[in-house]
Amino acid sequence: MFEDFFNVVKKRFNDGEEEYKPPMFKCPRCQDTSPLSKYEELHRVCPKCNYHGRLASAERIAITVDKDSFRELNGGMKGADPLEFPDYKEKQAELRGTTGLNDAVITGTATIKGSPAVIGVMDSRFMMGSMGSVVGEKITRAFEYATENGLPVIMFTASGGARMQEGIVSLMQMAKTSGAVKLHSEAGGLYISVMTDPTTGGVTASFASLGDIIIAEPKVLIGFAGRRVIEGTIKQRLPEDFQLAEFMYEKGFVDMIVERRKLRSILSHLLKLHGYEQKEA
Amino acid sequence: MDEKKTAWERLQLIHTKGRPTIKDYIPQIFTDWYEMHGDRLFGDDRAIIGGIARLDGTPVTIIAEVKGRDLNENKACNFAMPHPEGYRKALRIARQAEKFHRPVICFIDTPGAFCGVAAEERGQGEAIARNIAEFMTLRTPIISIVLGEGGSGGALALGVCDELAMLENAEYSVLSPRGFASILWKDASREQEASEIMKITAEDMVSLGVAEAIIEEPLGGAHNDLDKISENIKEYLSQKIPEKCKKDIDVLLKERYTKFRKIGAFIE
Numbered sequence: 001m002f003e004d005f006f007n008v009v010k011k012r013f014n015d016g017e018e019e020y021k022p023p024m025f026k027c028p029r030c031q032d033t034s035p036l037s038k039y040e041e042l043h044r045v046c047p048k049c050n051y052h053g054r055l056a057s058a059e060r061i062a063i064t065v066d067k068d069s070f071r072e073l074n075g076g077m078k079g080a081d082p083l084e085f086p087d088y089k090e091k092q093a094e095l096r097g098t099t100g101l102n103d104a105v106i107t108g109t110a111t112i113k114g115s116p117a118v119i120g121v122m123d124s125r126f127m128m129g130s131m132g133s134v135v136g137e138k139i140t141r142a143f144e145y146a147t148e149n150g151l152p153v154i155m156f157t158a159s160g161g162a163r164m165q166e167g168i169v170s171l172m173q174m175a176k177t178s179g180a181v182k183l184h185s186e187a188g189g190l191y192i193s194v195m196t197d198p199t200t201g202g203v204t205a206s207f208a209s210l211g212d213i214i215i216a217e218p219k220v221l222i223g224f225a226g227r228r229v230i231e232g233t234i235k236q237r238l239p240e241d242f243q244l245a246e247f248m249y250e251k252g253f254v255d256m257i258v259e260r261r262k263l264r265s266i267l268s269h270l271l272k273l274h275g276y277e278q279k280e281a
Numbered sequence: 282m283d284e285k286k287t288a289w290e291r292l293q294l295i296h297t298k299g300r301p302t303i304k305d306y307i308p309q310i311f312t313d314w315y316e317m318h319g320d321r322l323f324g325d326d327r328a329i330i331g332g333i334a335r336l337d338g339t340p341v342t343i344i345a346e347v348k349g350r351d352l353n354e355n356k357a358c359n360f361a362m363p364h365p366e367g368y369r370k371a372l373r374i375a376r377q378a379e380k381f382h383r384p385v386i387c388f389i390d391t392p393g394a395f396c397g398v399a400a401e402e403r404g405q406g407e408a409i410a411r412n413i414a415e416f417m418t419l420r421t422p423i424i425s426i427v428l429g430e431g432g433s434g435g436a437l438a439l440g441v442c443d444e445l446a447m448l449e450n451a452e453y454s455v456l457s458p459r460g461f462a463s464i465l466w467k468d469a470s471r472e473q474e475a476s477e478i479m480k481i482t483a484e485d486m487v488s489l490g491v492a493e494a495i496i497e498e499p500l501g502g503a504h505n506d507l508d509k510i511s512e513n514i515k516e517y518l519s520q521k522i523p524e525k526c527k528k529d530i531d532v533l534l535k536e537r538y539t540k541f542r543k544i545g546a547f548i549e
Protein backbone atom coordinates (compact mmCIF):
# COMPACT_ATOMS: atom_id res chain seq x y z
CA MET A 1 0.00 0.00 0.00
CA PHE A 2 2.84 2.35 0.88
CA GLU A 3 4.34 1.64 -2.49
CA ASP A 4 1.09 2.60 -4.19
CA PHE A 5 1.11 5.86 -2.32
CA PHE A 6 4.69 6.51 -3.33
CA ASN A 7 3.85 5.91 -6.97
CA VAL A 8 0.97 8.32 -6.75
CA VAL A 9 3.23 11.00 -5.27
CA LYS A 10 5.83 10.37 -7.93
CA LYS A 11 3.22 10.64 -10.61
CA ARG A 12 2.04 13.97 -9.28
CA PHE A 13 5.54 15.39 -9.53
CA ASN A 14 5.85 14.21 -13.08
CA ASP A 15 2.42 15.28 -14.17
CA GLY A 16 1.13 18.28 -12.29
CA GLU A 17 -2.35 18.06 -13.77
CA GLU A 18 -3.33 14.74 -12.26
CA GLU A 19 -5.11 14.94 -8.93
CA TYR A 20 -4.14 12.74 -5.96
CA LYS A 21 -6.61 9.87 -5.58
CA PRO A 22 -6.81 8.02 -2.26
CA PRO A 23 -6.86 4.23 -2.51
CA MET A 24 -10.39 3.01 -3.01
CA PHE A 25 -12.36 -0.08 -1.99
CA LYS A 26 -14.71 -1.62 -4.52
CA CYS A 27 -17.46 -3.62 -2.84
CA PRO A 28 -17.93 -7.10 -4.30
CA ARG A 29 -21.64 -6.98 -3.39
CA CYS A 30 -22.88 -3.53 -4.46
CA GLN A 31 -19.95 -2.82 -6.82
CA ASP A 32 -19.83 0.75 -5.50
CA THR A 33 -16.54 2.32 -4.41
CA SER A 34 -15.60 4.04 -1.14
CA PRO A 35 -12.30 5.28 0.27
CA LEU A 36 -10.31 2.30 1.53
CA SER A 37 -9.56 4.16 4.74
CA LYS A 38 -13.29 4.41 5.52
CA TYR A 39 -13.80 0.69 4.81
CA GLU A 40 -10.90 -0.19 7.09
CA GLU A 41 -12.07 2.14 9.82
CA LEU A 42 -15.36 0.21 9.85
CA HIS A 43 -13.41 -3.04 10.20
CA ARG A 44 -14.02 -3.92 6.58
CA VAL A 45 -17.72 -3.13 6.26
CA CYS A 46 -18.87 -1.46 3.05
CA PRO A 47 -20.08 2.07 3.97
CA LYS A 48 -22.51 1.98 1.03
CA CYS A 49 -24.33 -1.37 1.34
CA ASN A 50 -23.24 -2.78 4.69
CA TYR A 51 -21.57 -5.82 3.12
CA HIS A 52 -19.28 -7.36 5.72
CA GLY A 53 -15.95 -8.08 4.07
CA ARG A 54 -13.37 -10.68 4.99
CA LEU A 55 -11.33 -10.08 8.13
CA ALA A 56 -7.90 -11.46 8.88
CA SER A 57 -8.15 -13.81 11.86
CA ALA A 58 -5.96 -11.55 14.02
CA GLU A 59 -8.25 -8.57 13.46
CA ARG A 60 -11.33 -10.69 14.19
CA ILE A 61 -9.86 -11.84 17.46
CA ALA A 62 -8.83 -8.28 18.36
CA ILE A 63 -12.34 -6.86 17.86
CA THR A 64 -14.10 -9.78 19.57
CA VAL A 65 -12.30 -10.76 22.77
CA ASP A 66 -11.11 -8.88 25.86
CA LYS A 67 -7.73 -7.25 25.45
CA ASP A 68 -4.81 -9.62 26.12
CA SER A 69 -7.17 -12.49 27.00
CA PHE A 70 -6.51 -14.68 23.93
CA ARG A 71 -4.37 -17.79 24.50
CA GLU A 72 -3.76 -19.75 21.33
CA LEU A 73 -4.13 -23.56 21.28
CA ASN A 74 -2.04 -25.73 18.94
CA GLY A 75 -0.64 -22.66 17.18
CA GLY A 76 2.41 -24.50 15.87
CA MET A 77 0.47 -27.17 13.95
CA LYS A 78 1.34 -27.25 10.25
CA GLY A 79 0.01 -29.18 7.29
CA ALA A 80 1.57 -32.32 5.90
CA ASP A 81 0.81 -33.80 2.51
CA PRO A 82 -1.23 -37.02 2.90
CA LEU A 83 -1.75 -37.63 -0.83
CA GLU A 84 1.71 -36.42 -1.95
CA PHE A 85 -0.14 -33.98 -4.10
CA PRO A 86 1.88 -32.06 -6.71
CA ASP A 87 3.07 -28.64 -5.43
CA TYR A 88 0.96 -28.79 -2.25
CA LYS A 89 3.89 -28.56 0.16
CA GLU A 90 5.35 -25.62 -1.74
CA LYS A 91 1.98 -23.87 -1.84
CA GLN A 92 1.62 -24.19 1.94
CA ALA A 93 5.14 -22.93 2.56
CA GLU A 94 4.57 -19.95 0.34
CA LEU A 95 1.32 -19.04 2.10
CA ARG A 96 2.92 -19.41 5.52
CA GLY A 97 5.41 -16.82 4.33
CA THR A 98 2.97 -14.34 2.83
CA THR A 99 0.18 -14.57 5.43
CA GLY A 100 2.14 -15.37 8.57
CA LEU A 101 -0.45 -18.10 9.24
CA ASN A 102 0.31 -21.80 9.66
CA ASP A 103 -3.03 -22.84 8.19
CA ALA A 104 -6.60 -21.61 7.74
CA VAL A 105 -7.81 -21.53 11.36
CA ILE A 106 -6.66 -20.06 14.66
CA THR A 107 -8.10 -21.53 17.85
CA GLY A 108 -7.68 -20.62 21.48
CA THR A 109 -9.27 -19.56 24.73
CA ALA A 110 -10.32 -16.03 25.59
CA THR A 111 -12.83 -14.00 27.54
CA ILE A 112 -15.57 -11.82 26.08
CA LYS A 113 -16.59 -9.11 28.55
CA GLY A 114 -15.37 -11.49 31.20
CA SER A 115 -17.13 -14.66 30.00
CA PRO A 116 -14.72 -17.45 29.13
CA ALA A 117 -14.97 -19.26 25.79
CA VAL A 118 -13.07 -21.35 23.28
CA ILE A 119 -12.78 -19.40 20.04
CA GLY A 120 -11.98 -20.53 16.52
CA VAL A 121 -11.46 -18.13 13.64
CA MET A 122 -11.02 -19.25 10.06
CA ASP A 123 -8.95 -17.14 7.71
CA SER A 124 -9.83 -17.06 4.02
CA ARG A 125 -6.35 -15.83 3.05
CA PHE A 126 -4.95 -19.34 3.55
CA MET A 127 -6.16 -21.43 0.60
CA MET A 128 -9.65 -19.91 0.78
CA GLY A 129 -10.08 -21.11 4.34
CA SER A 130 -10.36 -24.66 3.07
CA MET A 131 -10.57 -27.52 5.57
CA GLY A 132 -7.75 -30.02 5.46
CA SER A 133 -6.17 -32.02 8.27
CA VAL A 134 -4.89 -29.02 10.24
CA VAL A 135 -8.21 -27.18 10.22
CA GLY A 136 -10.06 -30.41 11.07
CA GLU A 137 -7.68 -31.35 13.87
CA LYS A 138 -7.52 -27.90 15.46
CA ILE A 139 -11.30 -27.48 15.44
CA THR A 140 -11.78 -30.99 16.82
CA ARG A 141 -9.27 -30.30 19.59
CA ALA A 142 -10.94 -26.97 20.33
CA PHE A 143 -14.28 -28.72 20.91
CA GLU A 144 -12.65 -31.50 22.92
CA TYR A 145 -10.87 -28.90 25.08
CA ALA A 146 -14.16 -27.08 25.61
CA THR A 147 -15.93 -30.33 26.53
CA GLU A 148 -13.24 -31.26 29.06
CA ASN A 149 -13.23 -27.80 30.62
CA GLY A 150 -16.94 -27.03 30.53
CA LEU A 151 -16.49 -24.11 28.16
CA PRO A 152 -18.69 -22.75 25.36
CA VAL A 153 -17.36 -22.58 21.80
CA ILE A 154 -17.65 -19.73 19.31
CA MET A 155 -16.58 -20.50 15.73
CA PHE A 156 -16.18 -17.84 13.08
CA THR A 157 -16.42 -19.71 9.79
CA ALA A 158 -14.97 -18.55 6.47
CA SER A 159 -14.28 -21.29 3.97
CA GLY A 160 -14.53 -22.40 0.40
CA GLY A 161 -15.06 -25.96 1.67
CA ALA A 162 -12.86 -29.02 1.61
CA ARG A 163 -9.11 -28.77 0.91
CA MET A 164 -8.93 -30.42 -2.52
CA GLN A 165 -5.23 -31.22 -2.20
CA GLU A 166 -5.99 -33.56 0.71
CA GLY A 167 -8.74 -35.43 -1.14
CA ILE A 168 -10.69 -37.94 0.91
CA VAL A 169 -8.70 -37.04 4.02
CA SER A 170 -10.25 -33.58 3.91
CA LEU A 171 -13.73 -35.09 3.55
CA MET A 172 -13.13 -37.09 6.71
CA GLN A 173 -12.44 -33.87 8.62
CA MET A 174 -16.16 -33.15 8.28
CA ALA A 175 -16.90 -36.32 10.25
CA LYS A 176 -14.19 -35.61 12.80
CA THR A 177 -15.27 -32.04 13.56
CA SER A 178 -18.99 -32.86 13.56
CA GLY A 179 -18.37 -35.75 15.94
CA ALA A 180 -16.53 -33.46 18.35
CA VAL A 181 -19.37 -30.90 18.13
CA LYS A 182 -21.86 -33.66 18.95
CA LEU A 183 -19.96 -34.79 22.05
CA HIS A 184 -19.63 -31.17 23.22
CA SER A 185 -23.36 -30.76 22.72
CA GLU A 186 -24.21 -33.98 24.60
CA ALA A 187 -22.09 -32.69 27.50
CA GLY A 188 -24.36 -29.62 27.61
CA GLY A 189 -21.93 -27.13 26.10
CA LEU A 190 -23.10 -24.06 24.20
CA TYR A 191 -21.86 -23.69 20.63
CA ILE A 192 -22.38 -20.46 18.72
CA SER A 193 -21.54 -20.58 15.03
CA VAL A 194 -20.85 -17.20 13.41
CA MET A 195 -20.95 -17.48 9.63
CA THR A 196 -18.80 -14.94 7.85
CA ASP A 197 -17.90 -14.49 4.20
CA PRO A 198 -17.87 -17.08 2.67
CA THR A 199 -19.25 -20.16 4.47
CA THR A 200 -19.65 -22.90 1.89
CA GLY A 201 -19.13 -26.53 0.92
CA GLY A 202 -17.84 -29.02 3.44
CA VAL A 203 -17.72 -26.47 6.24
CA THR A 204 -21.41 -25.61 5.78
CA ALA A 205 -22.09 -29.35 5.60
CA SER A 206 -20.37 -29.96 8.92
CA PHE A 207 -19.58 -27.94 12.05
CA ALA A 208 -20.76 -24.53 10.74
CA SER A 209 -24.38 -25.73 10.52
CA LEU A 210 -24.41 -27.45 13.90
CA GLY A 211 -24.44 -24.44 16.22
CA ASP A 212 -27.04 -24.24 18.98
CA ILE A 213 -27.23 -20.65 17.80
CA ILE A 214 -26.28 -19.67 14.26
CA ILE A 215 -25.40 -16.04 13.62
CA ALA A 216 -24.47 -14.60 10.24
CA GLU A 217 -22.95 -11.28 9.29
CA PRO A 218 -25.03 -9.23 6.82
CA LYS A 219 -24.95 -10.12 3.12
CA VAL A 220 -22.27 -12.79 3.45
CA LEU A 221 -22.31 -15.87 1.23
CA ILE A 222 -23.68 -19.03 2.87
CA GLY A 223 -24.33 -22.21 0.93
CA PHE A 224 -23.44 -25.78 0.18
CA ALA A 225 -22.93 -25.87 -3.58
CA GLY A 226 -21.17 -23.08 -5.43
CA ARG A 227 -23.22 -20.63 -7.46
CA ARG A 228 -21.47 -21.53 -10.71
CA VAL A 229 -22.04 -25.24 -10.13
CA ILE A 230 -25.76 -24.67 -9.60
CA GLU A 231 -25.99 -22.37 -12.61
CA GLY A 232 -24.30 -25.10 -14.61
CA THR A 233 -26.89 -27.64 -13.40
CA ILE A 234 -29.99 -25.55 -13.99
CA LYS A 235 -28.62 -23.68 -17.05
CA GLN A 236 -29.82 -20.29 -15.92
CA ARG A 237 -28.59 -17.30 -13.92
CA LEU A 238 -29.40 -17.21 -10.23
CA PRO A 239 -30.86 -14.14 -8.53
CA GLU A 240 -28.32 -11.82 -6.89
CA ASP A 241 -29.55 -12.47 -3.35
CA PHE A 242 -29.34 -16.27 -3.69
CA GLN A 243 -27.31 -17.82 -0.85
CA LEU A 244 -26.78 -14.54 0.98
CA ALA A 245 -27.17 -14.54 4.76
CA GLU A 246 -30.59 -12.88 4.43
CA PHE A 247 -31.75 -15.66 2.10
CA MET A 248 -30.63 -18.36 4.52
CA TYR A 249 -32.27 -16.46 7.38
CA GLU A 250 -35.55 -16.33 5.48
CA LYS A 251 -35.31 -20.07 4.77
CA GLY A 252 -34.80 -20.82 8.45
CA PHE A 253 -31.14 -21.77 8.63
CA VAL A 254 -29.81 -18.73 10.48
CA ASP A 255 -31.05 -17.49 13.86
CA MET A 256 -29.95 -13.89 13.59
CA ILE A 257 -28.08 -11.54 11.32
CA VAL A 258 -25.79 -9.35 13.37
CA GLU A 259 -23.69 -6.41 12.28
CA ARG A 260 -20.02 -6.63 13.05
CA ARG A 261 -20.01 -3.61 15.34
CA LYS A 262 -22.66 -5.25 17.57
CA LEU A 263 -21.27 -8.77 17.53
CA ARG A 264 -19.03 -8.64 20.60
CA SER A 265 -21.79 -7.28 22.75
CA ILE A 266 -24.38 -9.82 21.54
CA LEU A 267 -21.98 -12.74 21.97
CA SER A 268 -21.32 -11.55 25.52
CA HIS A 269 -25.06 -11.42 26.27
CA LEU A 270 -25.65 -14.88 24.82
CA LEU A 271 -22.78 -16.36 26.84
CA LYS A 272 -24.17 -14.82 30.04
CA LEU A 273 -27.71 -16.02 29.23
CA HIS A 274 -26.28 -19.54 29.20
CA GLY A 275 -24.61 -19.06 32.56
CA TYR A 276 -21.06 -18.45 31.38
CA GLU A 277 -20.24 -15.59 33.72
CA GLN A 278 -17.05 -13.85 34.61
CA LYS A 279 -15.08 -15.97 37.08
CA GLU A 280 -14.71 -14.43 40.52
CA ALA A 281 -11.15 -13.27 41.09
CA MET B 282 -9.49 -61.06 -8.34
CA ASP B 283 -8.54 -59.11 -11.46
CA GLU B 284 -5.16 -57.60 -12.07
CA LYS B 285 -5.12 -54.22 -10.38
CA LYS B 286 -6.96 -51.70 -12.47
CA THR B 287 -6.12 -48.01 -12.48
CA ALA B 288 -8.48 -45.54 -10.85
CA TRP B 289 -9.54 -44.37 -14.30
CA GLU B 290 -10.33 -47.90 -15.51
CA ARG B 291 -12.39 -48.50 -12.42
CA LEU B 292 -14.31 -45.26 -12.93
CA GLN B 293 -15.25 -46.47 -16.42
CA LEU B 294 -16.24 -49.81 -14.94
CA ILE B 295 -18.57 -48.45 -12.27
CA HIS B 296 -20.31 -46.40 -14.93
CA THR B 297 -20.84 -49.46 -17.13
CA LYS B 298 -24.47 -50.02 -18.01
CA GLY B 299 -25.69 -53.05 -16.13
CA ARG B 300 -23.62 -52.50 -13.00
CA PRO B 301 -25.88 -53.77 -10.22
CA THR B 302 -27.65 -51.22 -8.05
CA ILE B 303 -29.19 -51.53 -4.62
CA LYS B 304 -32.46 -52.61 -6.25
CA ASP B 305 -30.66 -55.66 -7.66
CA TYR B 306 -28.95 -56.44 -4.38
CA ILE B 307 -31.85 -56.26 -1.93
CA PRO B 308 -33.71 -59.38 -3.15
CA GLN B 309 -30.41 -61.26 -3.39
CA ILE B 310 -29.13 -60.46 0.09
CA PHE B 311 -32.18 -59.81 2.27
CA THR B 312 -35.67 -61.18 2.89
CA ASP B 313 -38.91 -59.52 4.09
CA TRP B 314 -38.00 -56.10 2.66
CA TYR B 315 -40.42 -53.32 3.58
CA GLU B 316 -39.66 -49.88 2.27
CA MET B 317 -40.56 -46.79 4.32
CA HIS B 318 -41.24 -43.44 2.75
CA GLY B 319 -40.73 -39.77 3.49
CA ASP B 320 -38.92 -37.58 5.97
CA ARG B 321 -42.16 -36.47 7.75
CA LEU B 322 -41.13 -32.88 7.04
CA PHE B 323 -41.24 -32.24 3.34
CA GLY B 324 -41.51 -35.26 1.08
CA ASP B 325 -40.12 -38.53 -0.16
CA ASP B 326 -36.79 -38.36 -1.96
CA ARG B 327 -36.41 -41.24 -4.39
CA ALA B 328 -32.62 -40.86 -4.47
CA ILE B 329 -32.43 -42.54 -1.05
CA ILE B 330 -34.51 -45.51 -0.01
CA GLY B 331 -34.85 -46.92 3.46
CA GLY B 332 -36.67 -49.65 5.25
CA ILE B 333 -36.61 -52.89 7.17
CA ALA B 334 -35.58 -56.36 6.08
CA ARG B 335 -34.00 -59.52 7.43
CA LEU B 336 -30.40 -60.56 7.06
CA ASP B 337 -30.04 -64.27 7.88
CA GLY B 338 -33.36 -63.97 9.70
CA THR B 339 -32.31 -61.00 11.85
CA PRO B 340 -34.17 -57.68 11.40
CA VAL B 341 -31.95 -54.93 10.04
CA THR B 342 -32.50 -51.40 8.76
CA ILE B 343 -31.34 -50.61 5.24
CA ILE B 344 -30.60 -47.09 3.98
CA ALA B 345 -29.35 -46.78 0.43
CA GLU B 346 -28.63 -44.37 -2.36
CA VAL B 347 -30.35 -45.47 -5.53
CA LYS B 348 -28.96 -45.42 -9.01
CA GLY B 349 -31.24 -46.05 -11.94
CA ARG B 350 -30.68 -48.91 -14.34
CA ASP B 351 -32.09 -46.95 -17.28
CA LEU B 352 -33.00 -43.37 -18.08
CA ASN B 353 -36.51 -43.62 -16.62
CA GLU B 354 -35.29 -45.04 -13.36
CA ASN B 355 -32.53 -42.46 -13.28
CA LYS B 356 -35.01 -39.64 -13.75
CA ALA B 357 -37.11 -41.00 -10.91
CA CYS B 358 -34.17 -41.22 -8.52
CA ASN B 359 -32.48 -38.03 -9.76
CA PHE B 360 -29.36 -39.97 -10.77
CA ALA B 361 -28.77 -40.85 -7.11
CA MET B 362 -28.26 -37.24 -6.11
CA PRO B 363 -30.28 -36.67 -2.94
CA HIS B 364 -32.02 -33.52 -1.79
CA PRO B 365 -32.10 -32.56 1.92
CA GLU B 366 -35.31 -34.54 2.47
CA GLY B 367 -33.44 -37.67 1.40
CA TYR B 368 -30.88 -37.22 4.14
CA ARG B 369 -33.62 -36.36 6.63
CA LYS B 370 -35.51 -39.52 5.68
CA ALA B 371 -32.30 -41.46 6.23
CA LEU B 372 -31.94 -39.95 9.70
CA ARG B 373 -35.56 -40.67 10.58
CA ILE B 374 -35.16 -44.30 9.59
CA ALA B 375 -31.84 -44.56 11.43
CA ARG B 376 -33.51 -43.22 14.59
CA GLN B 377 -36.16 -45.91 14.21
CA ALA B 378 -33.45 -48.53 13.99
CA GLU B 379 -31.92 -47.16 17.19
CA LYS B 380 -35.26 -47.33 18.97
CA PHE B 381 -35.90 -50.94 17.96
CA HIS B 382 -32.29 -52.07 18.37
CA ARG B 383 -31.78 -52.94 14.73
CA PRO B 384 -28.34 -52.61 13.18
CA VAL B 385 -28.14 -50.18 10.25
CA ILE B 386 -26.65 -51.06 6.87
CA CYS B 387 -25.96 -48.11 4.57
CA PHE B 388 -25.27 -48.56 0.86
CA ILE B 389 -23.46 -45.61 -0.70
CA ASP B 390 -23.76 -45.04 -4.43
CA THR B 391 -23.94 -41.37 -5.39
CA PRO B 392 -22.08 -38.82 -7.51
CA GLY B 393 -22.83 -36.38 -4.66
CA ALA B 394 -25.60 -34.37 -3.05
CA PHE B 395 -27.75 -32.56 -5.60
CA CYS B 396 -26.60 -29.04 -6.44
CA GLY B 397 -29.71 -27.00 -7.13
CA VAL B 398 -31.82 -24.09 -5.95
CA ALA B 399 -34.40 -26.15 -4.05
CA ALA B 400 -31.67 -28.18 -2.36
CA GLU B 401 -30.02 -24.98 -1.10
CA GLU B 402 -33.35 -23.50 0.00
CA ARG B 403 -34.11 -26.56 2.08
CA GLY B 404 -30.67 -26.63 3.66
CA GLN B 405 -28.51 -29.18 1.89
CA GLY B 406 -25.53 -28.28 4.08
CA GLU B 407 -27.51 -28.51 7.31
CA ALA B 408 -29.07 -31.85 6.33
CA ILE B 409 -25.70 -33.44 5.63
CA ALA B 410 -24.09 -31.95 8.73
CA ARG B 411 -26.95 -33.20 10.90
CA ASN B 412 -26.64 -36.76 9.59
CA ILE B 413 -22.88 -36.83 10.11
CA ALA B 414 -23.21 -35.61 13.70
CA GLU B 415 -26.20 -37.80 14.60
CA PHE B 416 -24.81 -40.99 13.05
CA MET B 417 -21.67 -40.49 15.13
CA THR B 418 -23.62 -41.17 18.33
CA LEU B 419 -26.44 -43.39 17.01
CA ARG B 420 -26.74 -46.13 19.60
CA THR B 421 -26.86 -49.11 17.25
CA PRO B 422 -24.22 -50.66 14.99
CA ILE B 423 -23.76 -49.10 11.52
CA ILE B 424 -22.00 -50.75 8.57
CA SER B 425 -21.58 -48.79 5.32
CA ILE B 426 -20.70 -50.23 1.93
CA VAL B 427 -19.70 -48.17 -1.11
CA LEU B 428 -21.23 -49.95 -4.11
CA GLY B 429 -19.94 -47.72 -6.88
CA GLU B 430 -19.51 -43.98 -6.52
CA GLY B 431 -18.89 -42.43 -3.13
CA GLY B 432 -19.12 -38.78 -3.97
CA SER B 433 -18.34 -36.14 -1.40
CA GLY B 434 -20.59 -35.02 1.46
CA GLY B 435 -23.47 -36.78 -0.25
CA ALA B 436 -21.72 -40.07 0.49
CA LEU B 437 -20.46 -39.12 3.93
CA ALA B 438 -24.04 -38.41 5.02
CA LEU B 439 -24.47 -42.22 4.96
CA GLY B 440 -20.83 -42.91 5.72
CA VAL B 441 -20.38 -42.34 9.44
CA CYS B 442 -20.22 -45.95 10.58
CA ASP B 443 -18.45 -48.57 12.65
CA GLU B 444 -16.90 -50.14 9.60
CA LEU B 445 -16.75 -49.12 5.94
CA ALA B 446 -16.36 -51.62 3.11
CA MET B 447 -15.64 -50.81 -0.52
CA LEU B 448 -16.60 -53.00 -3.45
CA GLU B 449 -13.35 -53.73 -5.24
CA ASN B 450 -13.93 -51.23 -8.05
CA ALA B 451 -15.83 -48.61 -6.05
CA GLU B 452 -14.40 -45.15 -5.50
CA TYR B 453 -14.72 -42.67 -2.65
CA SER B 454 -13.68 -39.08 -3.16
CA VAL B 455 -13.99 -35.53 -1.91
CA LEU B 456 -15.39 -34.53 -5.29
CA SER B 457 -15.79 -36.22 -8.67
CA PRO B 458 -12.49 -36.20 -10.61
CA ARG B 459 -14.22 -34.04 -13.18
CA GLY B 460 -15.30 -31.45 -10.62
CA PHE B 461 -11.89 -31.66 -9.01
CA ALA B 462 -10.08 -30.89 -12.29
CA SER B 463 -12.49 -28.07 -12.96
CA ILE B 464 -11.97 -26.47 -9.53
CA LEU B 465 -8.25 -26.95 -9.23
CA TRP B 466 -7.09 -26.54 -12.79
CA LYS B 467 -10.15 -24.81 -14.32
CA ASP B 468 -10.17 -27.60 -16.87
CA ALA B 469 -12.71 -30.42 -16.52
CA SER B 470 -11.17 -32.34 -19.40
CA ARG B 471 -8.23 -33.28 -17.17
CA GLU B 472 -10.46 -35.67 -15.20
CA GLN B 473 -8.38 -38.75 -15.96
CA GLU B 474 -5.27 -37.07 -14.62
CA ALA B 475 -7.25 -35.98 -11.54
CA SER B 476 -8.53 -39.50 -10.93
CA GLU B 477 -5.00 -40.89 -10.88
CA ILE B 478 -3.63 -38.44 -8.29
CA MET B 479 -6.68 -38.09 -6.04
CA LYS B 480 -6.31 -41.51 -4.35
CA ILE B 481 -9.87 -42.74 -4.70
CA THR B 482 -9.63 -46.52 -5.01
CA ALA B 483 -10.63 -49.16 -2.50
CA GLU B 484 -6.97 -49.88 -1.70
CA ASP B 485 -6.34 -46.15 -1.16
CA MET B 486 -9.25 -46.04 1.30
CA VAL B 487 -7.83 -48.90 3.31
CA SER B 488 -4.35 -47.42 3.39
CA LEU B 489 -5.68 -44.00 4.45
CA GLY B 490 -7.76 -45.54 7.25
CA VAL B 491 -11.07 -44.57 5.65
CA ALA B 492 -12.22 -48.12 4.87
CA GLU B 493 -11.64 -51.39 6.73
CA ALA B 494 -12.58 -53.95 4.08
CA ILE B 495 -12.65 -54.59 0.35
CA ILE B 496 -15.33 -56.85 -1.10
CA GLU B 497 -14.06 -58.75 -4.10
CA GLU B 498 -15.89 -58.39 -7.40
CA PRO B 499 -16.27 -61.16 -9.99
CA LEU B 500 -13.84 -61.20 -12.90
CA GLY B 501 -14.40 -58.12 -15.06
CA GLY B 502 -16.62 -56.39 -12.50
CA ALA B 503 -19.83 -56.77 -10.49
CA HIS B 504 -22.07 -56.68 -13.59
CA ASN B 505 -20.62 -59.96 -14.84
CA ASP B 506 -22.07 -62.07 -12.04
CA LEU B 507 -24.82 -60.65 -9.83
CA ASP B 508 -25.16 -63.87 -7.82
CA LYS B 509 -21.47 -63.93 -6.99
CA ILE B 510 -21.14 -60.27 -5.99
CA SER B 511 -24.34 -60.51 -3.91
CA GLU B 512 -22.95 -63.58 -2.19
CA ASN B 513 -19.71 -61.74 -1.39
CA ILE B 514 -21.58 -58.77 0.07
CA LYS B 515 -23.82 -61.06 2.10
CA GLU B 516 -20.89 -63.03 3.39
CA TYR B 517 -19.25 -59.81 4.59
CA LEU B 518 -22.42 -58.57 6.29
CA SER B 519 -23.22 -61.95 7.85
CA GLN B 520 -19.86 -61.86 9.55
CA LYS B 521 -19.72 -58.17 10.51
CA ILE B 522 -23.26 -57.51 11.73
CA PRO B 523 -23.26 -60.15 14.51
CA GLU B 524 -19.71 -59.14 15.43
CA LYS B 525 -20.69 -55.48 15.92
CA CYS B 526 -23.98 -56.39 17.64
CA LYS B 527 -22.10 -58.39 20.28
CA LYS B 528 -20.07 -55.35 21.32
CA ASP B 529 -21.03 -53.14 24.23
CA ILE B 530 -22.64 -50.09 22.60
CA ASP B 531 -20.55 -47.58 24.55
CA VAL B 532 -17.35 -49.31 23.45
CA LEU B 533 -18.64 -49.36 19.89
CA LEU B 534 -19.41 -45.63 19.97
CA LYS B 535 -15.98 -44.84 21.33
CA GLU B 536 -14.40 -46.90 18.54
CA ARG B 537 -16.60 -45.20 15.95
CA TYR B 538 -15.46 -41.76 17.12
CA THR B 539 -11.82 -42.87 17.17
CA LYS B 540 -12.03 -44.32 13.67
CA PHE B 541 -12.67 -40.84 12.26
CA ARG B 542 -10.76 -38.95 14.98
CA LYS B 543 -7.42 -40.37 13.88
CA ILE B 544 -7.70 -39.53 10.16
CA GLY B 545 -5.50 -36.62 9.13
CA ALA B 546 -1.88 -35.69 8.53
CA PHE B 547 -0.14 -32.77 10.20
CA ILE B 548 3.10 -31.76 11.84
CA GLU B 549 3.49 -30.22 15.29
